[in-house]
Amino acid sequence: MPIDASLVGRAFPPTSPVPVTTEAVTAFATAIGGGATASVPPTFPIVVTFAALQDFLAAEQVELSRIVHGDQRFRYERPVVVGDELTATLTVTGVRSIGGNDIISTSSEITDASGAVVCTATATLVHRGGAS
């Protein structure tokens, strides 16, 4: 299996920058039933975080349908605003195997176009049946 403890500490290449446009924010806010809003929904940074997770899974040849999200946390340095351009850099912080599943812990630093940290996103991914 490609998922093992040797991944811990490895930082993956930054994602492509994700522009925070009015259209993208409106689509996101509408999908969660909130409609148009002046402020960016706090979970909007999942867009770039998910891109980082997806790059990581592709690099490790893990099928997305075998992944269940176990935990997600955001710590914000400032609110995300329209006009931001966000990039996420993912680091694997832990890998455990429990009951035939791999539990993968990650931390992604989300930066703006100037390189300043906007938020830190930590995620736990459960790779179902990963150890079989």
Next chain:
Amino acid sequence: MTVLEPGSALEPLTYEITRADLVAYAGASGDHNPIHQDEEIARAVGLPGVIAHGMYTLALVGRAVATWTDEAEVVELGAKFVAPVVVPADGSARITVEGTVGERNADGLVPLSLQITSDGTKVLGAPKVLVRA
């Protein structure tokens, strides 16, 4: 808007999630995991059916916080996804978000202590919300 007095109750808010919402959310978030769309694939990986993105439920917490706090700045938001939210092909799943206001911390931030349930089942564990308000 609720006054953020420590100990005061936050009005329970209930939201519905349909399969169409999940399709819209997949497009808006980039998370096209088929377990959120396709009954067969969801069952094949051992899930009880099509489930909502965990982040959909967490986004609803964000909406509730915005409603209660008049869109206060969120400094921290997170939770564990402890039970799948099964979204039926017809109809919807319901998520209720409720809780109380905590004591302002040393940094002047206000924690909200929340319970997030779907028809009485806890779906988010160890939720953490911290707002500047």
